[in-house]
Amino acid sequence: MTPSVMDHQALKNLVKRGEGSHLEFKLKTNHPEKIIRGVVAFANTNGGTMLIGVGDDKTIPGLKYADEDEYLLVRAIHKYCFPRISYTIERVQLYDEREVLVIRVPPSLNKPHYIIPDPQEPDNKKAYVRVADKSVQASREVREILKGEQAARDIRFNYGEKERKLMQHLGEHNSITVDLFASIAGISRKIASRTLVLLVLANVLEIHPNEVVDQYTTRPVS
Secondary structure (H helix, E strand, O other), X not given: OOOOOOOHHHHHHHHHOOXXXXXXXXXXXXXXXXXXXXXXXXXXXXOEEEEEOOOOOOOOOOEOOHHHHHHHHHHHHHHHEEOXXXXXXXXXXXXXXXXXXXXXXXXXXXXXXXXXXXXXXXXXXXXXXXXXXXXXXXXXXXXXXXXXXXXXXXXXXXXXXXXXXXXXXXXHOOOEOHHHHHHHHOOOHHHHHHHHXXXXXXXXXXXXXXXXXXXXXXXXXX
């Protein structure tokens, strides 16, 4: 645990902002799997802070046994998250000897991170990303994009018939999905997926992860 750099007033000011893409509240640690989901999502996206002992309604009851809660969380993060995630934990003392745990997770340079619920089944793993105030399970395409972003290489692609149909659709509609692109272009889902991933990595398209189905849009010209 690192020494606290946040006092009670700074904590209250942070809580007032409400949950968002960089901030999440959890009242208790009785469901550590939900907390580590948020930790993984922050690491896979743009980083963030998790406050344990804070309610969704912005109340701050704190934790009575912060030692035990911190032990549970540290054990869960180390046991179930792969690759290892960088984070810090500090505590903010409240007036009545209760405490709030503050977990800070920087954006990772080693994406994607996964939760592996059972070490005996390493293939049964799930990645999460942060979308607004939710931790959303990452699709195969999102995971491929996270890997490709870390490779930081120049992406080249051929502008052929399928790309022409894609851009024509996006010129007439706001967004497209992998399955719709496959249908419009008359190609397999695998090729549609690979093409969209490539175009995101080439900064032509943007992906908008969603729990149901990801959407792709053209990247605005800056």
